[in-house]
Amino acid sequence: xxxxxxxxxxxxxxxxxxxxxxxxxxxxxxxxxxxxxxxxxxxxxxxxxxxxxxxxxxxxxxxxxxxxxxxxxxxxxxxxxxxxxxxxxxxxxxxxxxxxxxxxxxxxxxxxxxxxxxxxxxxxxxxxxxxxxxxxxxxxxxxxxxxxxxxxxxxxxxxxxxxxxxxxxxxxxxxxxxxxxxxxxxxxxxxxxxxxxxxxxxxxxxxxxxxxxxxxxxxxxxxxxxxxxxxxxxxxxxxxxxxxxxxxxxxxxxxxxxxxxxxxxxxxxxxxxxxxxxxxxxxxxxxxxxxxxxxxxxxxxxxxxxxxxxxxxxxxxxxxxxxxxxxxxxxxxxxxxxxxxxxxxxxxxxxxxxxxxxxxxxxxxxxxxxxxxxxxxxxxxxxxxxxxxxxxxxxxxxxxxxxxxxxxxxxxxxxxxxxxxxxxxxxxxxxxxxxxxxxxxxxxxxxxxxxxxxxxxxxxxxxxxxxxxxxxxxxxxxxxxxxxxxxxxxxxxxxxxxxxxxxxxxxxxxxxxxxxxxxxxxxxxxxxxxxxxxxxxxxxxxxxxxxxxxxxxxxxxxxxxxxxxxxxxxxxxxxxxxxxxxxxxxxxxxxxxxxxxxxxxxxxxxxxxxxxxxxxxxxxxxxxxxxxxxxxxxxxxxxxxxxxxxxxxxxxxxxxxxxxxxxxxxxxxxxxxxxxxxxxxxxxxxxxxxxxxxxxxxxxxxxxxxxxxxxxxxxxxxxxxxxxxxxxxxxxxxxxxxxxxxxxxxxxxxxxxxxxxxxxxxxxxxxxxxxxxxxxxxxxxxxxxxxxxxxxxxxxxxxxxxxxxxxxxxxxxxxxxxxxxxxxxxxxxxxxxxxxxxxxxxxxxxxxxxxxxxxxxxxxxxxxxxxxxxxxxxxxxxxxxxxxxxxxxxxxxxxxxxxxxxxxxxxxxxxxxxxxxxxxxxxxxxxxxxxxxxxxxxxxxxxxxxxxxxxxxxxxxx
Numbered sequence: 022x023x024x025x026x027x028x029x030x031x032x033x034x035x036x037x038x039x040x041x042x043x044x045x046x047x048x049x050x051x052x053x054x055x056x057x058x059x060x061x062x063x064x065x066x067x068x069x070x071x072x073x074x075x076x077x078x079x080x081x082x083x084x085x086x087x088x089x090x091x092x093x094x095x096x097x098x099x100x101x102x103x104x105x106x107x108x109x110x111x112x113x114x115x116x117x118x119x120x121x122x123x124x125x126x127x128x129x130x131x132x133x134x135x136x137x138x139x140x141x142x143x144x145x146x147x148x149x150x151x152x153x154x155x156x157x158x159x160x161x162x163x164x165x166x167x168x169x170x171x172x173x174x175x176x177x178x179x180x181x182x183x184x185x186x187x188x189x190x191x192x193x194x195x196x197x198x199x200x201x202x203x204x205x206x207x208x209x210x211x212x213x214x215x216x217x218x219x220x221x222x223x224x225x226x227x228x229x230x231x232x233x234x235x236x237x238x239x240x241x242x243x244x245x246x247x248x249x250x251x252x253x254x255x256x257x258x259x260x261x262x263x264x265x266x267x268x269x270x271x272x273x274x275x276x277x278x279x280x281x282x283x284x285x286x287x288x289x290x291x292x293x294x295x296x297x298x299x300x301x302x303x304x305x306x307x308x309x310x311x312x313x314x315x316x317x318x319x320x321x322x323x324x325x326x327x328x329x330x331x332x333x334x335x336x337x338x339x340x341x342x343x344x345x346x347x348x349x350x351x352x353x354x355x356x357x358x359x360x361x362x363x364x365x366x367x368x369x370x371x372x373x374x375x376x377x378x379x380x381x382x383x384x385x386x387x388x389x390x391x392x393x394x395x396x397x398x399x400x401x402x403x404x405x406x407x408x409x410x411x412x413x414x415x416x417x418x419x420x421x422x423x424x425x426x427x428x429x430x431x432x433x434x435x436x437x438x439x440x441x442x443x444x445x446x447x448x449x450x451x452x453x454x455x456x457x458x459x460x461x462x463x464x465x466x467x468x469x470x471x472x473x474x475x476x477x478x479x480x481x482x483x484x485x486x487x488x489x490x491x492x493x494x495x496x497x498x499x500x501x502x503x504x505x506x507x508x509x510x511x512x513x514x515x516x517x518x519x520x521x522x523x524x525x526x527x528x529x530x531x532x533x534x535x536x537x538x539x540x541x542x543x544x545x546x547x548x549x550x551x552x553x554x555x556x557x558x559x560x561x562x563x564x565x566x567x568x569x570x571x572x573x574x575x576x577x578x579x580x581x582x583x584x585x586x587x588x589x590x591x592x593x594x595x596x597x598x599x600x601x602x603x604x605x606x607x608x609x610x611x612x613x614x615x616x617x618x619x620x621x622x623x624x625x626x627x628x629x630x631x632x633x634x635x636x637x638x639x640x641x642x643x644x645x646x647x648x649x650x651x652x653x654x655x656x657x658x659x660x661x662x663x664x665x666x667x668x669x670x671x672x673x674x675x676x677x678x679x680x681x682x683x684x685x686x687x688x689x690x691x692x693x694x695x696x697x698x699x700x701x702x703x704x705x706x707x708x709x710x711x712x713x714x715x716x717x718x719x720x721x722x723x724x725x726x727x728x729x730x731x732x733x734x735x736x737x738x739x740x741x742x743x744x745x746x747x748x749x750x751x752x753x754x755x756x757x758x759x760x761x762x763x764x765x766x767x768x769x770x771x772x773x774x775x776x777x778x779x780x781x782x783x784x785x786x787x788x789x790x791x792x793x794x795x796x797x798x799x800x801x802x803x804x805x806x807x808x809x810x811x812x813x814x815x816x817x818x819x820x821x822x823x824x825x826x827x828x829x830x831x832x833x834x835x836x837x838x839x840x841x842x843x844x845x846x847x848x849x850x851x852x853x854x855x856x857x858x859x860x861x862x863x864x865x866x867x868x869x870x871x872x873x874x875x876x877x878x879x880x881x882x883x884x885x886x887x888x889x890x891x892x893x894x895x896x897x898x899x900x901x902x903x904x905x906x907x908x909x910x911x912x913x914x915x916x917x918x919x920x921x922x923x924x925x926x927x928x929x930x931x932x933x934x935x936x937x938x939x940x941x942x943x944x945x946x947x948x949x950x951x952x953x954x955x956x957x958x959x960x961x962x963x964x965x966x967x968x969x970x971x972x973x974x975x976x977x978x979x
Contacts, residue, residue, distance in 0.1 A: 071146075071168030074153075075119055077161065079103050088168060091146075093138030118150040119164045126152050126161055132171065145175040198307035201293070204300060206231045218286065218309045220278055236276065273310070284311045337441035343396055343434040344373040357443050358409075359416030384410045392424060399426040399434050406444060417443040471545070471568075474552065476561035477524045479504040479517060488566075493539040508536060519549070524560050527551045533569065544573040606649050607926030608854045610947035614642045615860040618950045619867075646947050649926065665824065666704050668732055668754055669693040675708045676730070679715050686725030689715075694733040700754045700821050706797045713790040714758045714817050720781065721762025721815065731757045735820070752823040759816035765809040773807060846961050847889070849873040851881050851896040851908050852924070857946075861895060861924075864950040865957070878903040882911030891916045893961055898925035898943075909941065922960045924948070 065072055071088030075081060081099050089095065098106060104114060118129035132147045149167040154160065192199045198215030200208050211219075211226040219226060219236075229235065276284045290305040331338060337354030341347055347368040355365055376396050385392060388404050395402050402424040409417055421442045429435040465472045465485040474483035481499055489496045492507060505513040516532075523530050529550045535542055545566040555561030617639045624632040672693065680689055711730070718728050735753040765773060765780075772778045774795040794817075798805045802822055809815035848870045852858035858874065865872045873888050875881050878900050885891045894912045896905040909921045921941035944956040 070170070071166075073103075073166040073168070074163060075103055075166065076163045077123060079117075079119055079123075079164070081106070082163065090139060091137045091168075091170075118148055119166060122150040122152045122164050123161055126154075128152070132175070144170065144172045147171045195306075199304065200226070200307060201302060201304050202231045203302045209302075215307050218284075218307050284309055285314055286310070335443075337439075337443075339439045339441065341437050341439065342373070343376070343436065345376050345396065346371065346373040348436060354439075354441055356415075357417045357420065357441055359411065359413035384408065395424045395426050396434060396437055399428055399432075401425045406448065418445045419448040420444060469568075471566040472564070473566070474555055474561060474563050475504060475520065476555040476559040477520070478559070479513075479520065481507075482555050482561070491538050491540070491543070520562055523549055523551050523562050533573075542570075543568055544570045606645070607946035608857050610642055610646055610649065612854075612856040612860050614639065614646070614947050614949050615864065615953070617642065619864070642947070649947075663701055663703055665699045665701050666707070668700050668702075668707070668756065668821070669695070669697055671704050671707055672711060672730060672732070672756075675711060679712060682712075683715060683719040683728070687719050687722055688727040690727055690729045692729060692731035694731075697732050697734050697754055698752070698823050700823050702801055702821060706801070710794050710797050710819065711758065713794050717790055718758070718760035718762055718815065721760060721764070726761040728758065728760045731759075733757075734823070753820045754823050756819040756821065757816060758819075759814060761814045764811045764813045764815055765807075766811050770807065770809060774805075846892040847871045847873065848893045848895060848957065849875060849881065849885060849888075849891045849912065849919075851875045851878050851894065851900075851905070853878070853897050853900045860950075861953065864953050867950075868954050868957070870957070878905070878908040881908045882915055885912045885915045885919075889916050891919045893920045893922060893957060895922045895924060895957070898923045920960045922956055 065083070065085050068085065069087065071085065071091055073081060073084040073088055080102050084094065084098060089098070092106065094106065103119070116131050118131045121127075121129040128149060128151050130147060130149045132145060134143050135146050136142070137144050147169045149169075151165045151167065152161045153163040153165060155162050192210075192212040193214075195212060195214060198218045199210070199212045200215050201210035203209050208226055208229050208231060211223050213223065216223045216226060271287060271289045274286045274288060276286055278284060287308045287310045288305050289308075290303050292300055293302045293304055295301040332351050333353075334351060335353050337351065337357045339347060339350040339354045347365070350365060355362075360368075376393065382389070384407055385404075386407075388402075388407070391402055394400065404422045404424075406419055406421055409420055411417070421444050423440040425438045425440075426434045427436050427438065468485060469487055470485075471488040471491055472483075472485040473481060473488055475481055481502055481504060484492075484496065484499050486496070489499055492499060499507070504516070516534075519530055519532060529548065531546070531548055533544065533546050535544050546569045547564055547566040549562045549564045552561045552563050617635055621632065621635050621639070624635065626632075673691065676689055676691060683689070715728060715730075733755050735755045736751055737753060769778075769780055773791050776789055776792040778792075795805060798819055798821075804820040806818045807815065808818075848865050850858060850861050850865065850872060852861055855876075858876070862872050862874050873884055873891065875884055878896065879902060881894070881896070885894075891912060894909055896908050898905040900908070905923050905925070909923075913919055913921070922944060923941060924944045924946060926946040942956065942960045944953065948956075
């Protein structure tokens with residue numbers, strides 16, 4: 022069967038009639054077809070390349086032996102799809118040229134790497150796919166694959182590409198510009214450096230003619246190669262084309278750039294030949310030698326100037342032969358040694374057949390063997406400092422010398438150059454510096470301040486003895502250690518930032534901080550200044566630290582005293598206001614309570630709506646009276662009944678009452694010092710203090726707890742530090758009341774003694790409990806302090822002064838010895854407030870007393886003389902225009918036997934412990950009619966006691 026018929030039989034059926042051409046009249050067994058197919062088969066088998074025929078389904082119809090050998094295939098491959106031979110994931114199948122040839126009807130090719138079955142290593146195949154068309158119909162019946170082994174070509178192309186890349190890399194890395202010029206004189210390559218030198222981009226350079234006038238190049242002149250003659254820059258390619266013997270040469274070309282600047286370019290050109298030996302162009306390096314030529318010319322111009330500089334150099338320069346004869350010297354050397362021109366001339370002309378040191382060289386001393394070695398063997402030597410031992414007045418005292426040997430062509434010493442520097446002034450400065458350092462060392466060691474030096478890493482490079490003593494370490498154990506090893510980590514980290522800022526900003530800094538030393542905590546004031554060089558090239562800081570612990574403590578004490586003073590002044594102002602309000606309110610309450618009592622007497626007993634209302638008004642008045650008493654206590658305006666008492670007995674007797682008030686879930690523990698002496702105080706007010714504090718403690722322990730009440734005797738030279746610094750008695754009774762409650766937070770603690778300040782819910786506290794305590798303690802000339810914290814409980818410490826003498830009981834008033842008939846008594850009422858005066862006079866008249874009503878206290882004495890005698894004077898203690906004591910004194914001058922009953926809600930302007938005038942009693946406002954009558958009766962019935970003094974007031978004062 023013919024090949025074409027096999028393609029048709031193994032693929033889709035071919036149409037029997039070609040619509041574009043007449044049918045083939047020859048039978049299938051035409052001898053002509055057989056000859057053609059035979060010829061095709063011979064050609065198919067004899068070609069050295071791989072050949073394969075595929076049908077339309079890409080099945081293998083035939084494959085020649087070359088291709089089978091390449092891929093290790095047999096005849097059984099024919100009839101199989103080509104994808105069985107070449108896996109679908111391989112490069113040929115992914116970019117199948119045969120499929121493309123079938124789809125487009127055109128030839129397609131692909132190059133891909135492979136490995137031959139009979140070969141080693143990687144090989145490259147190029148496939149050409151040609152579509153096979155039916156003669157009759159023109160349709161595509163299959164594909165002929167022509168495979169070429171292009172391994173050598175690919176390898177050669179790779180090598181060529183590597184060479185080109187290597188050349189391009191060398192060219193781009195070259196410090197010189199490189200250009201390639203074709204035989205026609207056109208630039209075909211330029212590297213980046215050439216573009217920089219020519220100040221044009223590479224794309225603009227490529228394609229320009231070498232002889233273009235745009236370059237701005239002038240006629241070149243010979244460079245290194247004198248044979249080049251004077252030629253034009255643009256003529257260079259032509260000359261090389263014409264003269265094959267033209268050598269590689271260098272020319273210098275002056276160039277005028279676009280902006281008018283002038284450059285000198287150096288071109289090193291070499292011809293290029295093609296593989297046939299024909300001149301193909303040239304390659305040239307391009308260098309900008311403008312600066313080099315300028316430097317060379319400058320060196321030539323400055324050579325004489327440099328010689329002049331050497332001659333005038335302050336460093337002495339001398340040159341001697343290997344035997345020591347002076348060959349040359351400059352003026353500085355002559356002046357250093359103080360030599361005259363004649364002495365120099367003699368030294369130069371004196372022959373020295375061998376090296377011999379004379380008397381003038383004795384200053385070299387221990388350096389002589391090493392200097393002789395330089396003269397004889399060569400090398401160099403630096404003598405940093407030597408004393409010249411010269412007696413000449415104008416010569417140097419201290420010098421520094423450097424010896425350099427110069428060898429001849431045989432390696433022997435030809436001459437020695439000696440550089441001599443006069444360091445007399447430097448040496449004097451060094452000695453002065455050393456003396457200064459010694460003085461500084463003495464100063465630092467004598468200083469009580471802590472002096473130190475640190476580098477930027479915190480390493481200690483210097484400390485004085487005071488610092489070492491403070492650290493309790495020897496100096497050698499401190500030097501070289503890091504500062505963080507000597508102080509706590511937190512403070513070291515903090516100060517590291519300060520030191521870094523000082524080093525970076527080069528600005529001084531001042532800090533004050535507390536440090537831990539072996540001897541305890543100390544406050545230091547530290548001045549830190551930057552140092553350029555502490556050790557080597559490291560910057561650092563220099564510090565001076567002074568112990569300011571005493572000053573800080575004094576400042577703290579002063580701040581505490583200032584705060585105490587401000588608090589006292591604030592509380593004093595509030596107390597005055599509270600006392601004034603309470604005084605006026607007491608007058609109103611006296612009238613209200615008095616008239617309520619009178620009204621109740623007029624109301625029939627038993628259930629009655631008016632009587633019930635009056636009773637409620639009296640209850641409200643009683644509560645208001647208690648409130649004013651608290652205000653008076655806070656303002657230290659109430660009258661105290663001062664006497665010597667046993668504080669332990671008062672607390673012990675009152676504790677049972679307190680225990681019933683606070684409930685069973687709170688325990689009271691007493692810790693009373695049996696050696697505690699007696700104090701002078703009002704026992705009722707002391708009980709009030711204990712009561713108010715204990716009630717606050719109970720409210721702070723909703724789930725129960727314990728309250729500790731303790732006393733002890735304290736002996737101090739002055740008031741305790743936490744209570745103030747004012748002078749006071751040396752002997753104190755300390756009363757401490759502490760609880761296990763919730764405590765007081767830091768924000769509320771400073772306000773606990775302020776009136777009306779409370780942390781309790783609305784309606785559960787007036788805010789006067791602790792302010793009353795504060796007023797009572799201050800009225801007793803005592804001190805109070807509170808310590809507390811959230812969850813830590815609260816502790817109140819009260820300090821009360823103890824009398825200096827022996828303890829003794831207070832004098833109790835004696836029993837009345839002379840009782841009078843009250844109805845016959847004459848009572849004078851000197852009361853400033855009209856309402857209170859009317860109430861007092863009305864009650865007295867109802868009680869059967871003869872009443873003399875006085876409005877102006879200044880007329881009391883006159884009225885007593887005209888309406889007397891007066892048995893009892895009732896007067897306000899404090900009045901406008903005249904005090905109650907002065908009014909009583911005037912009345913008693915007229916009626917010496919008259920008793921006095923003072924009434925008041927406060928004692929403004931007087932000391933709480935001052936005694937009342939003799940033969941006097943006291944009734945505190947507000948009072949009721951019954952209390953008034955009782956006080957009047959007791960005042961009239963009591964006997965005078967010789968010596969006067971303070972007596973217990975009539976009626977209870979608590």
